[in-house]
Amino acid sequence: MPSVIINHLLEENKKFLNSGKNAVYHGLEAKQTPKVTLVTCSDSRVPPSLIKEDSINYLFAIENIGNQIKTTEGSIDYGVLHLKTPTLVILGHTSCGAITVSCGDYSKETPGIIKELDTLFNDISEYKQLILEDDKHYFDKLSELNVDAQIKFAMDKYSHLVKEGKLAIIGLMLDFTQVYGENKGKIYITNVNGETDVNNIINMPLLDKIDKNIHVNIVKRLVN
């Protein structure tokens, strides 16, 4: 099985070379100028390619369990402060295993997993009071609130850049379980620069370029 997988991976690279898309590297041999520092969950159902298929020199992507900042803080600082990407995007998702597991007994996991789940547990603990324990969408709401928690931490770190208009911090939720009510795989904006009021977000000048005829109900939250 692994040999088949290795072959498949190499075939994908061959396809890339044959497509001529590798021309994108011209001029990028010694530098990169990405537009987005992306923090997303490692979950295989949430590939960065979902928000940008051709992501070379566009996405500076950091993936970890639970789309956390603190567990990979240096990488995110590198994107925001060193590469100076004008946007920092935190992409969470519905049906997130990290969120669910962090709410239970994970003491039998490996020390490495425990360390990352502890960070997640601490980040979201104060947000749990916003949801009723018997809410059937408890964990999805908590995933949305985890994006809020990550953005709160990012706003504390990078607020000077946000105030100067050099950085926008965007919270997104990928919904492949239709909890938000629309198609599987749709992405919603849930937080902009710490603002979580849907009406306030919709009226932000930052969203002026979004074609509201195409992206209907693009700003939506489970927890209001």
Ligand SMILES: [Zn+2]
């Ligand atoms: Zn996840």
